[in-house]
Amino acid sequence: MKTPQFKELEGRSPQFFILMIVLAAIAAVGIYSAFLMHHEGHIITGMTNRIVWGTPHVFAVFLIVAASGALNVASIASVFGRKIYKPLSPLSMVLSLTILVGGLMILILDLGRPEHLIDVPLTQFFYNSMPSRWSQSVFGWNMILYTGFMGIVLVYLWFTLERRFNKYTKAAGLFAFVWRLALTTGTGLIFGFLVARPGYDAAMLAPMFIVLSFAYGLAFFCLMLIPAYSWSGRELGDAIVNRMKTLLGIFVAAGLYFVFTFYIAKAYSADAAQGVISFLLFGDNNYSTAFWFGQVLLGGIVPIALTLLPWFKSRGALIIASIAVILGGLSQMYVTIIGTQAYPMPLFPGKVVESVTNDGGIAPYSASIYEILLGLGGIAVAILLAVFAMNVLRILPASLADKDTDPHHTAS
Amino acid sequence: MSKDNFNKYRRQFLTAATAVAGVTIAPGVILNQVHAKPVNQPVSSANRWGLLIDANKCATGCNDCVTACHTENGVTGYGRPATDSQWIRKVKLTDKQTGHVQTIPMMCQHCEKPPCVDVCPTNASMKREDGVVLVDKHACIGCRYCMMACPYHARSFVHEKTTDQKYPRGKGTVESCTLCVHRIDDPNGAKDPACVDACNASGHKAMWFGDLKDPNSEISKRLKKYGGEEIRADLGLNTGVRYQNLS
Numbered sequence: 051m052k053t054p055q056f057k058e059l060e061g062r063s064p065q066f067f068i069l070m071i072v073l074a075a076i077a078a079v080g081i082y083s084a085f086l087m088h089h090e091g092h093i094i095t096g097m098t099n100r101i102v103w104g105t106p107h108v109f110a111v112f113l114i115v116a117a118s119g120a121l122n123v124a125s126i127a128s129v130f131g132r133k134i135y136k137p138l139s140p141l142s143m144v145l146s147l148t149i150l151v152g153g154l155m156i157l158i159l160d161l162g163r164p165e166h167l168i169d170v171p172l173t174q175f176f177y178n179s180m181p182s183r184w185s186q187s188v189f190g191w192n193m194i195l196y197t198g199f200m201g202i203v204l205v206y207l208w209f210t211l212e213r214r215f216n217k218y219t220k221a222a223g224l225f226a227f228v229w230r231l232a233l234t235t236g237t238g239l240i241f242g243f244l245v246a247r248p249g250y251d252a253a254m255l256a257p258m259f260i261v262l263s264f265a266y267g268l269a270f271f272c273l274m275l276i277p278a279y280s281w282s283g284r285e286l287g288d289a290i291v292n293r294m295k296t297l298l299g300i301f302v303a304a305g306l307y308f309v310f311t312f313y314i315a316k317a318y319s320a321d322a323a324q325g326v327i328s329f330l331l332f333g334d335n336n337y338s339t340a341f342w343f344g345q346v347l348l349g350g351i352v353p354i355a356l357t358l359l360p361w362f363k364s365r366g367a368l369i370i371a372s373i374a375v376i377l378g379g380l381s382q383m384y385v386t387i388i389g390t391q392a393y394p395m396p397l398f399p400g401k402v403v404e405s406v407t408n409d410g411g412i413a414p415y416s417a418s419i420y421e422i423l424l425g426l427g428g429i430a431v432a433i434l435l436a437v438f439a440m441n442v443l444r445i446l447p448a449s450l451a452d453k454d455t456d457p458h459h460t461a462s
Numbered sequence: 463m464s465k466d467n468f469n470k471y472r473r474q475f476l477t478a479a480t481a482v483a484g485v486t487i488a489p490g491v492i493l494n495q496v497h498a499k500p501v502n503q504p505v506s507s508a509n510r511w512g513l514l515i516d517a518n519k520c521a522t523g524c525n526d527c528v529t530a531c532h533t534e535n536g537v538t539g540y541g542r543p544a545t546d547s548q549w550i551r552k553v554k555l556t557d558k559q560t561g562h563v564q565t566i567p568m569m570c571q572h573c574e575k576p577p578c579v580d581v582c583p584t585n586a587s588m589k590r591e592d593g594v595v596l597v598d599k600h601a602c603i604g605c606r607y608c609m610m611a612c613p614y615h616a617r618s619f620v621h622e623k624t625t626d627q628k629y630p631r632g633k634g635t636v637e638s639c640t641l642c643v644h645r646i647d648d649p650n651g652a653k654d655p656a657c658v659d660a661c662n663a664s665g666h667k668a669m670w671f672g673d674l675k676d677p678n679s680e681i682s683k684r685l686k687k688y689g690g691e692e693i694r695a696d697l698g699l700n701t702g703v704r705y706q707n708l709s
Binding site for chain 2: 088090091092093097098099100102103161162163164166167169170185186187188189190192193240243244245246247391395396397398400401402403404405406407408409413414
């Protein structure tokens with residue numbers, strides 16, 4: 051196993067420019083959609099006073115969860131000492147940063163008054179710093195967790211790329227690993243702490259989001275790594291690809307287990323959660339379709355089969371599995387975020403509740419094009435920044451051939 | 463003028479001056495007995511404002527409280543109930559077992575421990591010392607986390623541009639019932655919120671407003687005598703809005 055040589059992507063081919071232009075165009079259209087949402091108001095979205103978080107949040111929360119998962123590869127190398135993943139660490143860190151930027155961009159642009167964010171440092175970092183005023187807002191904590199994550203991963207990246215500081219990489223990696231667990235815990239608890247809504251209100255959402263993040267992040271990572279090597283003509287050996295493939299399958303299976311346990315526990319409880327769970331899982335609606343066909347079949351069973359069964363050996367299988375994991379992840383967020391809101395809250399047990407705001411009924415929702423474009427814009431920004439980073443920074447090893455990466459490789 | 467006479471005139475003058483001052487101040491003082499706060503003093507935790515609603519007296523089909531609230535506060539809509547602001551709404555409840563029908567007004571329940579305040583990342587969602595839960599529109603970023611956390615669907619997001627504003631409202635921010643805080647804070651203002659006035663004017667008299675901490679207030683006396691329940695009492699939020707005869 052050699053010391054890897056890192057090299058920028060050349061980025062001079064017409065295909066590279068076309069890719070960058072297409073990504074930039076999608077990002078620009080997404081940002082323009084957000085501008086229209088601010089100009090006209092959220093009335094041009096599908097969101098209402100009942101479905102207060104819509105499609106932008108599906109994309110944003112998915113990306114934020116995937117961002118922490120994208121750091122896995124680096125963590126496996128520096129925290130758990132698996133040397134084969136070490137050459138991939140810088141890409142893993144960069145990707146975790148760019149995916150987080152994409153997710154946060156959607157979240158911020160969806161705000162009703164993003165310009166009021168100027169107050170946040172004052173409230174979260176200064177006013178609320180007094181112990182008597184410590185914020186109880188999970189969003190407030192997350193603002194610190196997200197910005198902190200960016201700072202920590204940047205330092206981690208710096209220590210990894212700058213040879214003089216390599217000795218600190220392990221410590222930085224451990225700190226970043228603990229921080230990313232806190233970050234995804236915070237993201238899960240945005241929902242877990244909503245005690246008024248029986249469909250959420252569970253501490254288990256935090257570990258569930260962490261396990262889901264492993265799969266979402268690794269899928270995103272594979273979808274960046276394999277094309278980057280294939281399109282730039284660099285060698286990517288089977289040793290590393292097969293390891294990631296198996297790992298993805300295990301992560302997806304673990305995620306399914308958590309999802310199964312979450313829903314079975316909710317369904318078993320004798321309280322109001324039963325109603326919302328049977329609505330989400332067995333109702334005649336888009337959410338149960340998204341759950342069974344999107345989250346379970348496409349996001350679970352298909353990638354498990356493609357990654358763990360011995361018949362699918364091609365690299366294409368990993369690509370398809372990764373795409374399926376991402377589509378399954380978006381379905382999961384759609385069910386978790388929008389589906390759970392659509393079901394009425396248990397205000398008056400034993401009563402039929404009617405009002406002008408449809409208190410007792412299922413809240414209708416259909417995403418508007420502006421929401422979808424904003425979400426796709428966030429994904430485009432994440433990819434665009436990552437490709438740009440590969441183009442200007444030495445974060446990709448010149449070769450990931452088996453002889454260069456696999457400590458157990460023997461020339462045949 | 464002898465010294466005695468001087469003192470006599472001085473006493474008379476002071477008595478007269480006190481009387482004039484008293485007559486001048488008295489109306490304000492009397493009104494302040496309701497609001498218990500001169501305008502130049504901060505709100506105090508000595509008060510806790512609340513509402514009591516008698517579900518038996520609330521008339522089916524009557525929407526006067528809603529109309530009055532939205533007129534008073536300049537809450538105009540576009541005929542789109544899913545996205546228009548609803549500071550107060552009438553809810554019809556039909557018992558699944560007995561078929562018994564009741565209607566009640568629902569609005570911000572002004573919780574002692576408001577989940578909306580807990581989750582707000584910018585402290586825009588806040589509870590005053592006197593228990594009134596409000597949104598500071600200048601600090602609200604429009605994230606709608608408070609709407610996710612509120613168990614009562616009491617909050618609305620301003621989805622479209624606002625017209626005919628009377629009090630600060632803004633597209634992209636969240637808003638809800640203020641208990642007509644402008645009336646509470648105005649010593650010369652009306653005694654009750656607009657919804658209560660409208661309910662009384664309609665003759666139904668199903669709503670009472672007052673200080674829950676004052677044992678002699680009408681609302682406290684009624685609550686003591688007849689009791690009053692919270693909606694979603696299981697959450698332990700200790701709401702400032704209570705309901706009677708909800709069955």
